[in-house]
Amino acid sequence: MKILLADNDIDRRFKIKLILRKYECVFYEARNADFAFMIMKKEHPDMCLIDYILTGKEGLSNYDIVSRISVEWSLPAIVLLREGMTVARKFPGIEYITFPETDDDKRNFIETIEKLYGSAMVEKKGNTEIPMRKKLEKILIADDEEAIILLLKVLLRGYEIEAASSGVELIDKALEFKPDLIITDVIMPGMSGWKAVREIRKCEELQSIPVIFASGYVKDKEIYEMHRPQGPSYFILKPFMKKELFEVIKKYFIFES
Secondary structure (H helix, E strand, O other), X not given: OEEEXXXXXXHHHHHHHHHOOOEOOEEEEEOOHHHHHXXXXXXXXXXXXXXXXXXXXXXXXXXXXXXXXXXXXXXXXXXXXXXXXXXXXOOOOEEEEEOOOOHHHHHHHHHHHHHHHOOOOOEOOOOOOOOOOEEOOEEEEEOOOHHHHHHHHHHOOOOEEXXXXXXXHHHHHHHHHOOOEEEEEOXXXXXXXXXXXXXXXXXXXXXXXXXXXXXXXXXXXXXXXXXXXXXXXXXXXXXOOHHHHHHHHHHHEEOOO
């Protein structure tokens, strides 16, 4: 499903993508009505999710914007209201709901999308479930910062550890070392952690190895949520606390910290 997200607040757009992260969706984002109209003409999305107070250079009201969506493009849309808002004038094929914050709101939001779209949303394929916990023995760390590798070796002392400083080396070490767990940086010389893990997953023997991605960039977290790789994985932001790292590891392993 191709979805147009029209909202001038990047955090609200991010929250919507998080709610829909397990479904097969392609998102187009617009921060105002003018960009939204351009995307509609070029990409022909299946659905529009629009903030009630979205603005445009022409000073269009929400009524004018929704009117064009409904009449000119016949595009099903959900207008996301702020808490306490009500709407008197409505259009066919347009639903008005409060921005989803609670679990009930989120379920209603997804059901509303499916009602307007005319079919159930398709979930992404691939095993992202957490496997049965087992004893942790071998850890592969990948980071181009030696200080991070040294820190992780100290925190995880007592376990058999191998280290890599690039995406290519991560692939080679994974195939040779056969680790129980991979902890990898995202941005590394030559090849990113994302791409390296995708290559590693091509080996059937390594498809179920849990991977912890670590990055100091918030944008990488958004990329992870949108394009989560196949197999068990988790994302943490740098700098992370010892407790945070250990709690993630315990999701996958019988871990003695």
